[in-house]
Amino acid sequence: MTSSLSTQSEPTTTVATTSTWRRLAAAPATRIFGVLVLLVAAFTVLRPTSFATPANAANIAADAAILLVLAVGATYVILTAGIDLSVSGVLVFSGVIAAKIMQALGGDGIGVILLGLLGGLVAGAAWGALNGFLVAKARIPALIVTLGTLGMSLGSALLLTGGIDVREVPLTLVLNVGSGRVAGIPALVVIAALVALVAGVVLAGTRFGRYTYAIGSNAEALRRAGVDTARHLIKVYALAGALAGLAGFLSLARFATTTLAGHSTDNLQTIAAVVIGGTSLFGGVGTVVGSVIGVFIPTVLQNGFVVLGVSPFWQQVAVGAVLIAAVYLDQLRRRARSRG
Numbered sequence: 359m360t361s362s363l364s365t366q367s368e369p370t371t372t373v374a375t376t377s378t379w380r381r382l383a384a385a386p387a388t389r390i391f392g393v394l395v396l397l398v399a400a401f402t403v404l405r406p407t408s409f410a411t412p413a414n415a416a417n418i419a420a421d422a423a424i425l426l427v428l429a430v431g432a433t434y435v436i437l438t439a440g441i442d443l444s445v446s447g448v449l450v451f452s453g454v455i456a457a458k459i460m461q462a463l464g465g466d467g468i469g470v471i472l473l474g475l476l477g478g479l480v481a482g483a484a485w486g487a488l489n490g491f492l493v494a495k496a497r498i499p500a501l502i503v504t505l506g507t508l509g510m511s512l513g514s515a516l517l518l519t520g521g522i523d524v525r526e527v528p529l530t531l532v533l534n535v536g537s538g539r540v541a542g543i544p545a546l547v548v549i550a551a552l553v554a555l556v557a558g559v560v561l562a563g564t565r566f567g568r569y570t571y572a573i574g575s576n577a578e579a580l581r582r583a584g585v586d587t588a589r590h591l592i593k594v595y596a597l598a599g600a601l602a603g604l605a606g607f608l609s610l611a612r613f614a615t616t617t618l619a620g621h622s623t624d625n626l627q628t629i630a631a632v633v634i635g636g637t638s639l640f641g642g643v644g645t646v647v648g649s650v651i652g653v654f655i656p657t658v659l660q661n662g663f664v665v666l667g668v669s670p671f672w673q674q675v676a677v678g679a680v681l682i683a684a685v686y687l688d689q690l691r692r693r694a695r696s697r698g
Contacts, residue, residue, distance in 0.1 A: 387635065387636055387645060387647050387648040387651055390634060390635055390636060390648065390651050390652055390655070391651050393655065394651060394654050394655060394658065397655065397658050397659065397662065398658060400662075401658070401661075401662035401665065401666070404662075404666060405662075405665045405666060408665050409661075409662060409665045414661065414665070416544055417661065418654070418657055418658060418661050419543075419544060419546075419547045420544045420546050420547060420612065421657050421660075421661065422547075422550070422653050422654055422657040423544070423546035423547050423549065423550035423608065424546070424550070424605050424608050424609055424612065425605075425624070425627055425628060425631060425653050425656075425657060426550040426553070426554060426631075426649075426650060426653045427549075427550050427553050427601050427602075427604055427605040427608065428445050428449070428601065428602060428605050428624060428628040429628050429631045429632050429635075429649045429650075429652070429653050430553055430554055430557045430601055430646060430649065431445070431486075431597055431598030431599070431600075431601035431602060432445065432598060432628045432629060432631075432632045432649075433557070433561075433632050433635075433637055433644060433645075433646055433649045434557070434561070434570055434594050434597055434598060435500075435594055435595060435598045436574075436629070436632055436633070436637050436638075436639060436641065436644065437561075437570050437571055437573075437574045437637060437641055437642065437643075437644050438570060438573040438574045438577075438591060438594055438641055439573070439574045439577075439639075439640055439641025439642070440493060440500040440591070440594075440595070440641075441500050441501055441504065441629065441639070442486075442489065442500070442504045442595065442598050442625075443501065443504040443505050443508050443625045443629075444485060444489060444504040444505075444507040444508040444511060444599075444602075444625070445598070445602045445605075445624060445625050445628055446508060446512070446621045446622060446623075446624040446625045447485075447507065447508040447509065447510070447511030447512035447513075447515070448481075448482050448485045448486070448507070448508075448511050448599055448602040448603065448606070449482075449602045449603075449605045449606040449609065449621050449624060450511070450512055450515045450606065450616065450617070450618055450621055451481060451482075451485065451511040451512065451514055451515040451518075451606070452477075452478040452479075452481040452482040452485075452602060452603035452604075452605075452606035452607065453478065453515075453606030453607065453609055453610050453616045453617070454515045454518050454519055454524060454606075454616050454618075455477045455478055455481040455518075456474040456475065456477050456478035456481075456603075456606065456607050456610055457474070457524040457526070457527060457610055457616050458477075458518065458524065459473055459474045459477040460473070460474035460526075460527065460528055460531075461524060461526045465528070466528045466529055466530045467528075467530070468530070470528060471528055471530065471531050474528075474531075474607065474610075475604075475607050478603040478604065478606050478607040478610075479600050479603045479604060479607075480603070481603055482599040482600045482601070482602045482603020482604070482606065483596045483597075483599050483600040483603060484599065485507055485511055485599045485602075486595045486596040486597065486598050486599015486600060486602070487592055487595065487596040487599065488507060489503055489504055489507055489595040489598075489599065490591050490592030490593070490594065490595030490596055491592055493591060493595065494587070494588035494589075494591035494592055495588055495592075508625065515616075515618060516618065519616065519618065521618065523615045523616045523617065523618055524615065524616045525614065525615045525616075527610050527611070527614045527615065531610070531611045532611055532614045535549070535608070535611040536608075536610075536611035536612040536613070536614065537612075546608055546611070546612060549608065550608075553601070553604070554646055554649075554650050557646050558645070558646035558647060561645070561646055562645070562646075566590075566593075569585060569587075569590050570590070570594060571642055572585075572642075573587055573590060573591065573594075573641070574638075574640075574641025574642035574643075575641065575642030576642075609621070623674060623677070626674075626677065626678065626681070627656045627677060629681065630652075630655075630656055630677055630678075630680060630681035630684065631649060631652040631653040631655065631656060632644070632649045632652060633652070633681060633684045633685055633688060634652035634655050634656075634680060634681070634684040635647075635648030635649040635650070635651050635652025635653070636648035636652070637649060637652075638688050638691075638692065639685060639688060640688075640692065655680060656677045656680065659673065659676050659677065659680070660673045660677070663676070
């Protein structure tokens with residue numbers, strides 16, 4: 359009898375395992391990971407001695423870290439069928455606030471650094487909450503709102519600094535966070551990985567995450583279920599703003615300056631990374647894992663082009679083209695789902 363039951367369970371286990379592998383293979387994140395592997399392989403073949411080195415790999419990861427923090431926030435926003443073009447300006451503004459606070463306090467202690475971090479986070483969250491309020495309460499399209507706050511935040515940063523970068527950044531911050539390592543891994547990468555991990559768990563396993571998906575899928579149904587969707591949207595945009603503030607602080611640590619003119623394409627790269635990673639611009643579909651993989655596509659492209667000696671102007675063309683391709687593929691997936 360036991361033998362018979364064991365024999366019957368084997369096909370069931372095999373079918374379940376096969377089904378799991380099929381779902382994994384069909385997942386957008388898996389396909390994007392395949393594209394990333396091909397990109398890395400191509401640049402490795404073309405420049406094996408300069409691209410495929412531990413030092414360059416660490417450089418790619420550090421470059422991706424700041425973009426990843428932005429992409430995590432953008433993932434939440436885009437899942438609600440929204441968009442946030444303001445992250446470049448919010449990053450710069452938050453970095454300026456953090457730098458000004460640390461400059462005013464003086465010194466190199468941990469207390470000064472933590473207060474600078476807090477200032478950057480609050481500044482970013484404030485811009486994000488403003489975005490969310492205007493989108494959710496004033497019912498202004500997110501594209502218009504965040505395009506406006508992009509200009510406002512960047513302009514405010516320039517007013518505060520007179521257009522001159524703040525270069526008085528605590529050396530402790532630069533050495534321990536900007537160029538420091540944890541168990542041989544760049545500290546920036548460790549921080550970004552922790553942010554992605556926490557955000558992924560929250561999105562996949564909490565009520566906040568479920569509401570975020572539901573707003574993008576069917577906001578009216580969620581509203582009828584008694585959920586204050588406007589309040590939730592404000593929280594989502596505030597979260598994205600706070601993460602842009604964190605990215606501004608990390609940028610300070612990495613470059614030891616506010617880099618006022620160094621983030622002009624961050625919003626494009628962030629949206630490209632999230633959409634490339636499988637998050638639908640129409641909302642309700644996407645994962646943080648996909649965005650993590652998607653972040654490395656433009657980062658590896660840019661690094662590879664630098665190694666090959668390609669003009670930086672072509673780098674922007676490539677990222678834009680990849681974004682258009684990702685949106686087109688997203689539309690194809692939507693049509694396939696609607697037919698199925």
